[in-house]
Amino acid sequence: MKRRNFLKNGFTVAASTATLGSAFASTVVNSPAAGTAEKTFKCNYGPHDGMFANHAGKDFIDQIKFMYDQGFRSIEDNGLLKRTKEEQDKIGATLAKLGMTMGVFVVDGGDNWKVSLTTGKQEFKDNFVKTCKACVELAKRVNAKWMTVVPGFFERNIPIGIQTANVVDALRRGSEIFEPNGLIMVLEPLSDVPDLFMRTSDQTYELCKAVNSPSCKILYDIYHMQRNEGNIISNIDRCWEEIAYFQIGDNPGRKEPTTGEINYKNIFKHVYDKGYRGVWGMEHGISKPGKEGEIALIKAYREVDTF
Structure with a gap:
């Protein structure tokens, strides 16, 4: 990657001359409206609210504009369902104006880890169906396609086969709602706590x-899957026909690529070569504070995006 071409308008770049035998770049962002980046990323990375608050401020709309200026063409917003309708409409209008894609938001009908579909309880199933219906209306406002679903906790007093059947039954009900609307719920296996029912690809x-x-596919979060099972590329290949969405986070630490052990450049190239052109949700923190x-986060993505 040519560091002098890192970002054309959003950053001021200073480099030593070639006669000194070395090159370096120091970057300073001017403003959220500084201008469009020289090029978009090869992969379609999606930041989230707060990721660029030090440069763009706390307003999510300003952050989205800043993301666009730096070459990002998607966003994620897990808590979108809990925002006011006015906020949702503003987000949808901003994305439409900029030609950006709305990534996942969470089908969240409460504490969706503990209110578990594994139990088979009618009240939980009814709440799930009700929330799925609300998500259809929200998806129309922001032109979304994917919604994250987590079935909840493992129930130690219920046989695993019964739990699995309970989850399948609930997910079929969700699919009946999403399928006529061309929407996809993406199931995310997680590593946060060992009590979660769904943990592997x-x-x-x-x-x-x-x-x-x-309308029922896999959200393959590479951070969680590295922790729970490893063998990332092989497991992606095994599950390929059911994967509809990816998320990112290095391990250990769950920060941006290049901060941990995962070879993201190889993973991005492998998945890109297989034909994936969807969103890569940036579901991680930032390794350094402030601007x-x-x-550093943007530079890391520029580095791993060159393949």
Whole structure:
């Protein structure tokens, strides 16, 4: 990657001359409206609210504009369902004006980890269905396509086969709502706590096959899957036909690529070569504080995006 071409308008770049035998770049962002980056990223990365607050301020709309100026063409917003309708409409209008894509938001009908679909309780299933219907209306306002679903906690007093059947039954109900609207719920296996029911890609693959709907697919979060199972590229290949969405985070630390052990450049190239052109959700923190950390984050993505 040519560092002098890192960002044309949003940053001021200073480099030593070639006669000194070395080159370096120091970057300073001027303003959220500084101008469009020299080029978009090869992969479609999606930042989230707060990721560039030190440069763009706390207003999410200003942050989205800043993201666009730096070459990003998507966003994520897990808490979108909990925003006011006015906020949702503003986000949708801003994305439409900039030609950006809305990534995932969470199908959140409460504490969706503890209110578990594994139990088979009708009240939980009814709440899930109600929330799915609300998500359809929200998706129309922001032109979204994908919604994250987490089935909840493992129930130790219920046999695993019964739990699996309960989850499949609920997910089929969700698919009946999403499928006519061309929407996709993406199931995310997680590593946050060991009590979660859905933890591996092969288990999630099995659930998708059982539901048997184009509206029930896998959200493959590389950070979580590195922690729970490893063997990332091989497992992506095994589950490929059921994967509809990816998220990013290095391990250990769950920060931007290049800060941990995961070879993101190889993963991005492999998935890109397989034909994926969807969103890569930037579901991670930042390794350094302040504006310096935000600049380092963008540089890290420029580095791993060159393949």
